[in-house]
Amino acid sequence: MFSLNGTTFTNNSLSGVSRCLTQSSRRVSAPMVVVAAVSSNGKPGDGSVSVLVENALTESAAPVEMEVKSTVTGGVQDVYGEDSATEDQSITPWTLSVASGFSLLRNPHYNKGLAFSERERDTHYLRGLLPPVVISHDLQVKKMMNSIRKYDVPLQRYMAMMDLQEMNERLFYKLLIDNVEELLPIVYTPTVGQACQKYGSIFRRPQGLFISLKEKGKIHEVLKNWPEKKIQVIVVTDGERILGLGDLGCQGMGIPVGKLSLYTALGGIRPSACLPVTIDVGTNNENLLNDEFYIGLRQRRATGQEYAELLDEFMYAIKQNYGEKVLIQFEDFANHNAFDLLAKYGTSHLVFNDDIQGTASVVLAGLMAALNLVGGSLSEHTFLFLGAGEAGTGIAELIALEMSKQTGIPLEETRKKIWMLDSKGLIVKSRMEMLQHFKRPWAHDHEPVQELVNAVKSIKPTILIGSSGAGRTFTKEVVQAMATFNEKPIIFALSNPTSQSECTAEDAYSWSEGRAIFASGSPFAPVEYNGKVYASGQANNAYIFPGFGLGLIISGAIRVHDDMLLVASEALAEQVSQENFEKGLIYPPFSNIRKISAHIAAKVAAKAYELGLATRLPQPKDLVAYAESCMYSPAYRSYR
Numbered sequence: 204m205f206s207l208n209g210t211t212f213t214n215n216s217l218s219g220v221s222r223c224l225t226q227s228s229r230r231v232s233a234p235m236v237v238v239a240a241v242s243s244n245g246k247p248g249d250g251s252v253s254v255l256v257e258n259a260l261t262e263s264a265a266p267v268e269m270e271v272k273s274t275v276t277g278g279v280q281d282v283y284g285e286d287s288a289t290e291d292q293s294i295t296p297w298t299l300s301v302a303s304g305f306s307l308l309r310n311p312h313y314n315k316g317l318a319f320s321e322r323e324r325d326t327h328y329l330r331g332l333l334p335p336v337v338i339s340h341d342l343q344v345k346k347m348m349n350s351i352r353k354y355d356v357p358l359q360r361y362m363a364m365m366d367l368q369e370m371n372e373r374l375f376y377k378l379l380i381d382n383v384e385e386l387l388p389i390v391y392t393p394t395v396g397q398a399c400q401k402y403g404s405i406f407r408r409p410q411g412l413f414i415s416l417k418e419k420g421k422i423h424e425v426l427k428n429w430p431e432k433k434i435q436v437i438v439v440t441d442g443e444r445i446l447g448l449g450d451l452g453c454q455g456m457g458i459p460v461g462k463l464s465l466y467t468a469l470g471g472i473r474p475s476a477c478l479p480v481t482i483d484v485g486t487n488n489e490n491l492l493n494d495e496f497y498i499g500l501r502q503r504r505a506t507g508q509e510y511a512e513l514l515d516e517f518m519y520a521i522k523q524n525y526g527e528k529v530l531i532q533f534e535d536f537a538n539h540n541a542f543d544l545l546a547k548y549g550t551s552h553l554v555f556n557d558d559i560q561g562t563a564s565v566v567l568a569g570l571m572a573a574l575n576l577v578g579g580s581l582s583e584h585t586f587l588f589l590g591a592g593e594a595g596t597g598i599a600e601l602i603a604l605e606m607s608k609q610t611g612i613p614l615e616e617t618r619k620k621i622w623m624l625d626s627k628g629l630i631v632k633s634r635m636e637m638l639q640h641f642k643r644p645w646a647h648d649h650e651p652v653q654e655l656v657n658a659v660k661s662i663k664p665t666i667l668i669g670s671s672g673a674g675r676t677f678t679k680e681v682v683q684a685m686a687t688f689n690e691k692p693i694i695f696a697l698s699n700p701t702s703q704s705e706c707t708a709e710d711a712y713s714w715s716e717g718r719a720i721f722a723s724g725s726p727f728a729p730v731e732y733n734g735k736v737y738a739s740g741q742a743n744n745a746y747i748f749p750g751f752g753l754g755l756i757i758s759g760a761i762r763v764h765d766d767m768l769l770v771a772s773e774a775l776a777e778q779v780s781q782e783n784f785e786k787g788l789i790y791p792p793f794s795n796i797r798k799i800s801a802h803i804a805a806k807v808a809a810k811a812y813e814l815g816l817a818t819r820l821p822q823p824k825d826l827v828a829y830a831e832s833c834m835y836s837p838a839y840r841s842y843r
């Protein structure tokens with residue numbers, strides 16, 4: 204235990220105290236680092252734990268290095284700072300210093316690289332550690348984009364981005380925000396898929412928490428090893444259905460890391476409030492099990508009670524550590540767990556399944572916008588899905604709900620406008636007994652149909668949605684069939700990454716003779732067909748979850764409700780401009796995403812207040828302005 208300027212530090216309370224200090228200081232400047240060679244549990248350890256403390260202690264804190272040498276309790280300190288009477292006992296070698304000099308440059312939260320001003324270089328012992336030039340944040344962005352563009356291989360660009368995130372967090376986020384359309388495909392789909400496939404080889408430093416079966420019984424303590432304490436959003440995966448790439452086990456970590464970087468860049472959640480988690484219960488991926496560089500548990504997946512117990516311990520440890528209002532986003536779980544987890548924890552925690560709910564909301568928004576181009580109301584359309592899993596049935600249910608709200612027709616009836624095909628063919632009543640529970644509402648009267656093309660010809664959908672994870676399944680025959688009975692066929696190829704997309708933008712436009720209204724989960728470059736350029740939209744839940752999460756946080760919501768998903772869809776659809784429609788776009792450009800997120804957040808928050816699910820009172824008058832004011836900005840802070 205020791206005191207500094209009236210604040211008492213103990214081994215156990217150190218990190219907690221450090222966060223309190225951070226929270227209480229918005230106008231901080233001298234970045235402070237506390238270093239102790241103990242574990243965060245307060246036990247003597249072999250590693251060192253760094254806890255960042257923005258200096259809120261005094262207005263005039265000098266950026267000098269202060270060392271507090273500890274003795275074993277009760278001992279007498281000798282001239283060397285050691286207690287010879289107790290030298291056989293373990294000690295805690297505390298050092299406490301303002302982050303300055305070399306350590307400041309190595310600290311991603313505070314580092315500004317060449318943007319440190321002349322004054323900061325003087326006051327923070329940076330002279331000589333940096334070349335003489337001082338450059339602006341904007342010039343740093345330009346320079347970094349130049350370097351990133353030099354890499355031809357997307358994975359190299361991804362690694363350069365990850366290195367930057369670990370070197371200079373604010374530059375990383377400014378780069379991403381200022382160049383979102385160019386960099387989204389790098390930090391997110393499709394490149395993040397490749398990164399997960401190679402995560403074992405490219406793993407350098409922890410970007411999130413790995414919670415494996417080895418941590419069973421200790422998850423509460425493991426959470427304390429994460430340096431940040433005030434967590435608002437957790438994205439968690441167990442790696443079993445990573446994009447359309449299948450079971451990538453522990454290497455799925457790239458997904459929570461990527462999603463959370465979008466929470467910050469697109470939704471303005473502070474990076475320190477984001478926690479990526481990968482639950483490792485093993486993998487059934489033989490290639491990974493035999494890969495010497497695999498980083499996860501080398502065993503087949505635990506299931507049943509063993510799985511449920513680990514998840515249960517995790518969910519309750521989260522609540523114990525971070526409280527009732529931390530948002531837990533389930534991501535890329537396999538459907539045999541995803542629906543059950545959402546149902547199980549939906550009544551006790553603030554949970555959101557992005558694949559089921561976020562995808563539903565983004566697709567509904569795209570459809571609402573598409574109706575401006577094709578006419579008719581939702582209930583006048585007929586829907587066919589290829590893929591009846593999380594994404595497919597999640598979207599179908601939200602569309603049916605919206606149709607029911609618009610028309611007053613019961614949900615059981617509106618569902619009849621929606622047809623689904625899985626790997627065994629069209630979902631029909633005769634298959635009912637064998638169907639998983641989430642497919643049953645979609646089993647309608649029809650003779651069995653095996654092939655998609657035959658289902659298209661028989662059902663004659665106006666809207667075709669791919670959510671199968673099976674690449675190139677919208678064949679020429681399928682798209683041509685859609686174009687024979689639809690003037691403007693609406694075709695969504697949602698599966699990620701690009702390799703798994705049900706068709707390409709070029710396929711959709713050329714096979715439909717330029718008449719398709721097309722959107723895809725991973726981006727495609729504009730396509731030229733018959734002398735005209737067609738730009739397609741990206742139907743990806745990245746439009747929804749950042750703003751949705753922000754809305755939950757600013758209202759202090761305690762539960763997610765379907766009506767919040769519906770208003771999020773409306774908010775997104777409202778952001779599509781006439782100019783976008785004229786280009787055939789049904790989503791607004793990602794370059795406006797922070798404004799879009801603020802609108803989504805405002806509508807979600809308003810709905811939370813209306814439903815009595817908001818706890819942050821009183822309700823702000825202008826929720827859009829409030830949402831915007833809460834958003835993290837990557838602008839550099841100046842250090843005194």
Ligand SMILES: NC(=O)C1=CN([C@@H]2O[C@H](COP(=O)(O)OP(=O)(O)OC[C@H]3O[C@@H](n4cnc5c(N)ncnc54)[C@H](OP(=O)(O)O)[C@@H]3O)[C@@H](O)[C@H]2O)C=CC1
Nearest residue numbers: 446447590591592593594625626671672698699724743744
């Ligand atoms: N754009 C976006 O924002 C999002 C995109 N996705 C993408 O959607 C895809 C599916 O995800 P998700 O729903 O979670 O996965 P699921 O595993 O839950 O569902 C996949 C469904 O596709 C069916 N399927 C698989 N292969 C075929 C095939 N060849 N023909 C017909 N049906 C097939 C499966 O059938 P069966 O049940 O018989 O096995 C299952 O019903 C992924 O690629 C994912 O990346 C997901 C979320 C968001």
Ligand SMILES: CC(=O)C(=O)O
Nearest residue numbers: 446535557558699744
């Ligand atoms: C986008 C997304 O969440 C997925 O493909 O799983």
Ligand SMILES: [Mg+2]
Nearest residue numbers: 534535557558
């Ligand atoms: Mg996902």
